[in-house]
Amino acid sequence: MTTNFDEIAAEYKRAKQQPWRLHLEHFTLFKLLGDLQGKSVIDLACGEGFYTRFIKRRGAARVVGVDISQGMINLARREEESNSLGIDYLVQDVKQLKIDETFDVVVAAYLLNYAQTSDQLLEMCSAITRHLKPGCRFVTVNNNPQHSVDYFPSTRKYGFIKRAHGPLIDGTPVDYIFFLGDESLEITNYHLSVETHESAFKAAGFQHITWHKPELSADIVDDTERHYWSDFLEHPPVVFIECVK
Numbered sequence: 001m002t003t004n005f006d007e008i009a010a011e012y013k014r015a016k017q018q019p020w021r022l023h024l025e026h027f028t029l030f031k032l033l034g035d036l037q038g039k040s041v042i043d044l045a046c047g048e049g050f051y052t053r054f055i056k057r058r059g060a061a062r063v064v065g066v067d068i069s070q071g072m073i074n075l076a077r078r079e080e081e082s083n084s085l086g087i088d089y090l091v092q093d094v095k096q097l098k099i100d101e102t103f104d105v106v107v108a109a110y111l112l113n114y115a116q117t118s119d120q121l122l123e124m125c126s127a128i129t130r131h132l133k134p135g136c137r138f139v140t141v142n143n144n145p146q147h148s149v150d151y152f153p154s155t156r157k158y159g160f161i162k163r164a165h166g167p168l169i170d171g172t173p174v175d176y177i178f179f180l181g182d183e184s185l186e187i188t189n190y191h192l193s194v195e196t197h198e199s200a201f202k203a204a205g206f207q208h209i210t211w212h213k214p215e216l217s218a219d220i221v222d223d224t225e226r227h228y229w230s231d232f233l234e235h236p237p238v239v240f241i242e243c244v245k
């Protein structure tokens with residue numbers, strides 16, 4: 001189990017190739033992000049730049065990616081060197097994020113679920129509001145704190161399961177185990193309740209907070225295929241949150 005992405009940077013890239021990433025995660029995230037044309041965007045916990053590059057290709061004018069892992073940022077910069085999009089990548093802990101700039105949009109795919117306490121979550125949320133222009137949005141996809149452990153096994157057919165180290169109370173470690181052919185990859189997140197998130201968002205200065213379930217891509221038209229995703233949609237393991245400063 002790890003939360004250190006330096007050790008697993010290359011394997012994690014493979015975990016992003018699972019079909020649910022495209023049909024649900026990518027689809028819902030970019031539906032919520034809407035028109036990015038000409039906007040300044042910062043992607044927090046950007047990893048190796050998986051979504052950062054999509055954001056730039058969607059027409060964002062200025063894009064910055066930030067991650068705590070030097071290994072992930074090395075991969076992102078390598079990609080930028082071979083196929084330059086004009087993205088700046090920085091190694092920083094979001095809890096102490098300090099960039100002398102504010103952005104039109106702040107994005108984070110799987111950042112908040114690394115906060116182990118309400119104080120750490122507040123540090124992250126405060127860093128986000130400090131770097132967001134007034135009236136602008138933070139959009140994130142994250143572990144869903146309302147996903148009941150009873151339904152954890154039902155994501156096995158999508159290529160991963162979650163495993164909780166105890167009852168789902170604030171601070172309980174929740175592992176994501178990705179099945180990648182003959183190998184598996186385990187990543188540890190931390191449970192924090194919906195109420196703890198709402199308190200941190202409000203204390204950090206967010207005005208409007210909306211939780212969204214994943215949506216299935218409109219490109220999936222076949223009934224059998226749509227039915228295949230029903231467990232994911234009915235008991236979502238991940239959730240999307242939109243906050244307005």
Ligand SMILES: C[S@@+](CC[C@H](N)C(=O)[O-])C[C@H]1O[C@@H](n2cnc3c(N)ncnc32)[C@H](O)[C@@H]1O
Nearest residue numbers: 005045046047050067068069093094109110114
């Ligand atoms: C599950 S990966 C997601 C990467 C990318 N957003 C994606 O969706 O492919 C989580 C990332 O969060 C980063 N991370 C965890 N805690 C962080 C922190 N406090 N500040 C910045 N990055 C952090 C990890 O290094 C890792 O790259």
